[in-house]
Amino acid sequence: MSYIIAFVSYSNFNNNEYPVQCFRTDLVRNDEVIIRRADGKLRTAKVLRLEYLNWDCQSFIQCKRSECYFDSVGNLCLPSRSALIVGIATAENFIKKLQDCGWIPLNSHRNTYRKIFAKTNDSQLAYISIRKNGVDIQLLPITEAKLPIKPYSLYDSSFSLGRVVRHSLAHTTFNLYEGLLRFSDSFINNEINLDRYFIPQGEKDKRNDVLKEEAALRKNMKDPDDYGISDIYDALSCGDGQPVYLSDGIWITSSGEMYD
Incomplete structure (x- = not known):
């Protein structure tokens, strides 16, 4: 991913x-x-x-x-020491940056979340919850916090409480991970107005316009070559004639057909 x-x-x-x-x-x-x-x-x-x-x-x-x-x-x-990952491009690098900023990892009974982190400032308790396809922020009054927050203690709040925003990774117009690190800085520095971080970003539907159009055309497609599907198969295939994975659950067969 x-x-x-x-x-x-x-x-x-x-x-x-x-x-x-x-x-x-x-x-x-x-x-x-x-x-x-x-x-x-x-x-x-x-x-x-x-x-x-x-x-x-x-x-x-x-x-x-x-x-x-x-x-x-x-x-x-190939260079012997060239980095495969540069910058905050993955959830793993984002998680490391949060930990470097002092965010405390928690455990959760919910499989929805890969990781949950907590931190307090002078007046609020914040949770950053990382999903496979998005990241959520929750703010609560510090009076709701059970201090001190212990690493890997159980997240026992509810997303029906406090101020919550759910961001999706797909179709964001900027690097969401970098934006959330800016939220971290603002929160740690006790900024009063955090409204800009509570505007939902991204979309749940990960398909781009091309995939949406292909999905609409698939049922009526007569000649796959008209849409360049066979060319895509040739580029991705290793030559064994087996279906190849394009993205987002879409597969292409050697005959140029698509299915999910």
């Missing part, structure tokens, strides 16, 4: 665009990158655009093209 999805075009293949996982915040449009496909093969590509979609694609960006080098016989070689 990748919060950031890069749409790329492969060098020396065609002009179509393909979604790949991106774990870096330092990439921009037209950057040349190295893609590692599901079959382990590497391909050079150019970034066409970046979107926050939280998709599960099989291919991912290994590194920037500029970080590679050529050996004595002209083969492209």
